[in-house]
Amino acid sequence: MYIGYLSKQTGASRKAIYLYEEMGLIPTPLRKGKYRVYAPEVVEIVKTIKCAQSLGFKLKELAEILQSTSARQWPNLEGIAEQLDWKRRALQEQIDSATTQIRLLDELRQRLAESPSVWECEKSR
Structure with missing residues (x-):
């Protein structure tokens, strides 16, 4: 064709x-x-x-x-399954990282709501 x-x-x-x-x-x-x-x-x-x-x-x-x-x-199917598992793990790591960032943003927002003069960004909790 x-x-x-x-x-x-x-x-x-x-x-x-x-x-x-x-x-x-x-x-x-x-x-x-x-x-x-x-x-x-x-x-x-x-x-x-x-x-x-x-x-x-x-x-x-x-x-x-x-x-x-x-x-x-x-x-073969085993090779494809391995690649799918690898891709799934990589996506899960991205999700976990984004979830942590969202939590930190929420915490910062809460601190700012409690004390608007504070702009302190902690990297991890």
């Missing part, structure tokens, strides 16, 4: 598809004259890439996952 059809099937822009190809996320397509001809299975790969991006994965992370697999195939 040509890139226009692949784009319509996946919702990925042509520019994104070229980038996926350049990064090795999708197989290099065959050529028919000056046109790229993508294999049908590329549709599912592009949809998977877009899904992973919507869950917070960066293209560089996906490329690293693929580099650890043989024959540039998607990793």
Whole structure:
């Protein structure tokens, strides 16, 4: 299939598809004259890439996952589960950090309400 059809099937822009190809996320397509001809299975790969991006994965992370697999195939379920667990831990760390910052902001606001002349920011409690 040509890139226009692949784009319509996946919702990925042509520019994104070229980038996926350049990064090795999708197989290099065959050529028919000056046109790229993508294999049908590329549709599912592009949809998977877009899904992973919507869950917070960066293209560089996906490329690293693929580099650890043989024959540039998607990793097995165990490899995917490990990456999902890693991403979940990273997000949880961000949530914990933001929660701490919110608590400190609330404490500072309370101190200011009690004594408006005090602007003292403690780093942790």
